[in-house]
Amino acid sequence: MSQALHPMLNIAIKAARTAGSIINRAALDLEVLKIGSKGPNDYVSEVDRAAEEAIINTVLEAYPGHGILAEESGRAHGAKHSDYVWIIDPLDGTTNFLHGFPVYAVSIALAYRGQVQQAVVYDPTRNDLFYASKGRGAFLNDRRLRVSKRTRLSDSLIGTGFPFRKGDNFKRYVKMFEELMASCAGLRRPGAAALDLCYVAAGYYDGFFETGLNPWDAAAGALIITEAGGLVGNFTGESDFLYQREIVAGNPKVYGQMVQILAPYTRVIKEDAPAEGPLSAAAAGLAAADATATVLAAESKAAPAAAAPATPAKKAVRIRKAAAATPEGDDAPM
Template identity: 75%
Template sequence: MTQQSSLHPMLNVAIKAARAAGAIINRASMDLDILKINTKAPNDFVTEVDQAAENIIIETLLGAYPDHGILAEESGREHGNKTSEFVWIIDPLDGTTNFIHGLPMYCVSIALAHRGVIQQAVVYDPTRNDLFYATKGRGAFMNDRRLRVSKRTRMSDALIGTGFPFRRGDNFKRYMKMFEEVMVECAGLRRPGAAALDLCYVAAGYYDAFFETGLQPWDVAAGSLIITEAGGLVGNFTGESDYLHQREVVAGSPKIYGQLVTILAPYTRVIKAEEEVEAGTDTGNASGPAAALAAAAAEPKKRASVRIRKSNEA
């Protein structure tokens, strides 16, 4: 009996939805010249394929569980039951820019949260037909192979994934400082361009760790469970479990995760400062948002000690 034949019923429905979306994406990838592309914001694209893939996912999930809620990248919360304790968190095509260019690094990401805790996760890579999946407490798998994070313990040996900032208003200078600090400590940095797949690569041991800022819940929800079920840790830049909504994430094997958090912790405050600027709120002094921007542009403070949470807390 294969692992997939004994899966949780809700996970099986998510896998069915992910494969249906993957079939749409694969068909469209054969003829990118006729693809209709819209721009949500500079460098942030959505195609008719994103929307068709999202529609088939939602149709499949709500067909099986009509009382569940939906949080999806393209349609937000407009589908499903907005008061349900069960919420499906969906990215129908993570890596749209890669897809538009024919670069075969993109995926479908589907997670189920119950009362805010991720219980089921699927990430499907349609170009390689690789299916990553996990149920809370039952381990993580790629196809039928059990996943475990890498055993490397030294940063100098570590291969680390990241994502570059690309939206207008992102703090590129701050990211470059962060990038440089990590780069000189590790064996190499990679940026394929699909965060959900990057997180699965940590779970599979291809990377030893991953970090990125500016991510949304649908980018990290499924991958975060797959990592913790593979024995890894996930958190924000200070090692705490508020990563789904804080727009920053660090993930990795326990030893490398701890060392990476130590490097990145001084940069966590820049996210908060940028959000204060966006919201137009005061930071406690006369300058308000201007001061927040100044703080964001300043050099990071001396590294503080950080608390590393265990995987069952993440």
């Protein structure tokens, strides 16, 4: 890589590649994998756990005082009250992986005082490394990423993810899907949200929306989008999406048009109570990845101030402002 990378980003890349090697080796012999279930249609394999362990070991070896929020182990590892929290999804797209469908990725983000500052999404089947540091742009391998320039939703290719967990409102989603499908050039659902978000940053998609995502699904990809000039928010176009279980992203023009369609479907409950610390929404209740939809819904009431790691500093996310240029992020006080 030609540019000098932030030391913490280098550790994230090292951890992601280590996990990717574990995943690629396991992909050669899927039949022998032990597979468990976290719920209907929600699977976990020994590869998820091995990849997560490798990531956590790599991170804590370099930064033993940092906190960890990981899909399989929650906050069981790392410091409990650090300003730095690593948000980890060791294998986003487990169902794809278990079927040999080559769309899955490792997602690692580092948040400092509730703001995501470093992000890596690694696609081990293609050896594609998406990464970003706040204020320094987004990259795929050595190529600088920019969101697409399409201005009309009717010309746009949109990514999405189907709700599949118990408690997800499928009928509500079908209405959204129907309305957007009639408004755009095409809808795609590959099945790995972390990669979907990177595809927005790369300009492959013009926009993306999904409900039911967890913080580890979206934290890294969201920073990569904003560093590529895109916008990310909840369905009403506001920045508190990470713990709200709804997300919309896109280039500025398409984002605004998607928000207009999706706003009536929002489930966000606003509350003015201040958060108690960095990523306190996660710390309060995400003890493990098998937390129920009820627990996660309760967490979505956490204050927006602590739950807006990856969006632009200015309110460029309002519908009427959607066409404005994306503001540049401030450099992290690291």
